[in-house]
Amino acid sequence: MANHETLPAETSISREEVLRRKAFLEFTEDDVAVLEGVNDLATQYAESMIEDFYKHLMAFEETRTFFADPELLRHVKEMQKAYFMRLTQGHYDQEYVANRIRIGQVHEHVGLPVKSYFGMYCFYLRAVLKRLREEYGEAPEQAFAIFNSLMKLTFFDIGLAIDTYIESRERTIEGQQEAIRELSTPVLLLRPGLLLLPIIGLIDTRRARQLTEQLLRSVRTNRAAVVVIDVTGVPSVDTKVANHLVQTVEAARLMGAVSIVSGIAPDIAQTMVRLGIDLRRIRTVGDLQSGIEEAERLLGYRVVKERPADGQGEKEGP
Amino acid sequence: MNRSRAPILKLGETLIASVQEALMDADLVGLRDELVAEVKKYRATCVIIDVTVLDVLDSFAARTLRHIAQMTQLLGARTVIVGIQPDVAFAMVQLGLTLEGTETALDLEDALSRLKIRVGRERSAQ
Numbered sequence: 001m002a003n004h005e006t007l008p009a010e011t012s013i014s015r016e017e018v019l020r021r022k023a024f025l026e027f028t029e030d031d032v033a034v035l036e037g038v039n040d041l042a043t044q045y046a047e048s049m050i051e052d053f054y055k056h057l058m059a060f061e062e063t064r065t066f067f068a069d070p071e072l073l074r075h076v077k078e079m080q081k082a083y084f085m086r087l088t089q090g091h092y093d094q095e096y097v098a099n100r101i102r103i104g105q106v107h108e109h110v111g112l113p114v115k116s117y118f119g120m121y122c123f124y125l126r127a128v129l130k131r132l133r134e135e136y137g138e139a140p141e142q143a144f145a146i147f148n149s150l151m152k153l154t155f156f157d158i159g160l161a162i163d164t165y166i167e168s169r170e171r172t173i174e175g176q177q178e179a180i181r182e183l184s185t186p187v188l189l190l191r192p193g194l195l196l197l198p199i200i201g202l203i204d205t206r207r208a209r210q211l212t213e214q215l216l217r218s219v220r221t222n223r224a225a226v227v228v229i230d231v232t233g234v235p236s237v238d239t240k241v242a243n244h245l246v247q248t249v250e251a252a253r254l255m256g257a258v259s260i261v262s263g264i265a266p267d268i269a270q271t272m273v274r275l276g277i278d279l280r281r282i283r284t285v286g287d288l289q290s291g292i293e294e295a296e297r298l299l300g301y302r303v304v305k306e307r308p309a310d311g312q313g314e315k316e317g318p
Numbered sequence: 319m320n321r322s323r324a325p326i327l328k329l330g331e332t333l334i335a336s337v338q339e340a341l342m343d344a345d346l347v348g349l350r351d352e353l354v355a356e357v358k359k360y361r362a363t364c365v366i367i368d369v370t371v372l373d374v375l376d377s378f379a380a381r382t383l384r385h386i387a388q389m390t391q392l393l394g395a396r397t398v399i400v401g402i403q404p405d406v407a408f409a410m411v412q413l414g415l416t417l418e419g420t421e422t423a424l425d426l427e428d429a430l431s432r433l434k435i436r437v438g439r440e441r442s443a444q
Contacts, residue, residue, distance in 0.1 A: 209408075216404030223424055247411040254407040254416070256400065256423035281418075 013160070018097055025156055031149035032090055038146055039088040045131050050081050056123050063116050084124075087153060097160060104161030108168050117165075121158055125151065185211050187218040194295050195224040195257075198288075200233030208244035212251055219257045226298050227252050228291040232263030242277040249282050258298060259283065262291030324349050326356055332364040332435055333357060333395075334426070337371055346382040353386055357395045365390050366429045370401030380415035387420040397421065398429045 022028075054077060057063040067073045083103065086096070107117060129147055136143035180201070188196040197215055215227065229248065234241070249259040261284045264272070272279065285291045296303060323345050327334040333356055335349060353365060367383065369375065375383075387397040398421040402410070410416070423429035 212408055212411075213404065216407055220404055220424065223428065225424075225428070250416040251404075251407040251411040254399075254402045254410060254422050255404065256425075256428055 013097055013101070013163075015094060018094065021156060021159060022092075025152045027092075027149075027152040027156060031152055032092065034146055034149040035088045035153060036090040039085075039090075041135060042085060042088040046081050046084055049084060049127055049131070050077055052127055053080065053120075053123060057120070062113070063120075066110060066112060087150065092153065092156075100157050100160040101164055104164035105168075107161065108165045114162065114165055117161065118158070121154055125154060185214065187214055189218075189222050189224075190228070190292065191296070191299070191301065193223065193225045193299055194292075195219065195222060195227045196230065196292070197227060198230045198233065202236070203234060203241045203244055205240070205244070208241075208248065212244075212248045215248060216251055216255060219252055219255050224257050226295040227257050227259045228288070228295050229259055229261045230263045230288045230291060231261060231268075232265070232288060234268070237264075237268045237271055237277075239275055239277060242272060242275070242279070246279070246282060260285060260291045260294050262286070262288050326352060328356075328360060328362075330435065331360075331362050332366060332430075332433065333360065333362045335365070335367045337367070337369050339371060340374075341372070341379065343378050346379055350382055350386050350389070354389050354393065357390050357393045362390075362395045364433050364435070365395050365397040366423075366426060366433075367397065367399050368401045368426055369399060369406075370403070370425065372401075373403065373406060375402070375406050375410055375415065377413065377415055380410065380417055384417055384420050387417075396433070398423050398433065400429045401425050 054067070054073070057067065067076065086099070125147075128150060132143040132147055133140075136146075185197065185199060185207075188198070190196045195215070195218055197211070199211065203211070218224065219227065229245070231237075231245070237245075245261065249261070252259050259282065261279075261282050263286075264284060283294070285294050293303075323339055323341055324335050324337045327336065333353065335353060337349075341349070349367075353367075356362065357365060365386070367386065369383075372379075383399055387399075390397045399417060400423045402422065423432055
């Protein structure tokens, strides 16, 4: 409803898709003719329709907030009138579809909930029905035919608008997935020759590849001899994930590095055994601490506690 | 033979085969025969094969390297493959070529330190 500049790229629907949608709604040339026939009537009632429409919207807190600015309200009323008039102007072609999609995008963009969107359409239809009854009180058959055609067109519009909502959500999800993928899995140098690879979250094929490549590069640049792969943060393991893990370990071994896998959760251990995943070629230890201790042992380190930790010395006094 | 593609250097009881360029299957077989013969001849205890320059290791190469390791083992020498590059390692595991049972090291230096072979001055010059 407000600024149009920041809208996403226009979604286009093919000519064939438009025809398929119309066919499914049984929206035919007869309907077009019927709607064009009431254009004069629509012009006559447009003003009062729009007034009623906004009166309804302003009566509810949820929708009122969208029209707090009187200047904006005047603008959207103009737009709404144009929308309403367009319903009976015929030529429901690609340009019409593009216009409807655009309207959907504007509403999605300002954050109008879908329920309000539907509610507004429902009000529209009811308002039209009321006026048709007044106008065609003597000829209900005719009123019925007009309403029938209008309903088809309205549902056609709703379909387009809701698609823009769904598409926008899908774009958001896609973007987030990309962001999650790009959250790199760090490879940390813990001691000379000792790398730590903490894995958090699900491992899919793509991530496993990225992870392995990163690890192998780090093995080379840091001249690492031992790698601790900590999987405490991996929520579930299936055959595929386990195979990725085995591949990572094998690849590191080809470069002369020993891998220690730490932090396999009890239920994951159960799953792995049940799935028959063979991890005999992988060194595993219970938790990260044991992993690091094992790695230090392999590298020949010995960590010795020399004195009490800072700040605890006094407490030990008499 | 393959002398130009993978010359074999002798360092005490260690033989170092340093691959200089991409190896054909025949070169690999030649390297294998030569290494096995030289292990016997020099009574070597260690063999290091440096494949740093290779940007691909196919199944034949992997199998030959494994065979070299097993054969030299029978003659009493330990074989270490060194210098497999990250991309090569990744490609190999995807093909299921894991050189199982064969020792590997990051590079020549790493292998020498594992084999506890000291190179260089024992003491600084006067």
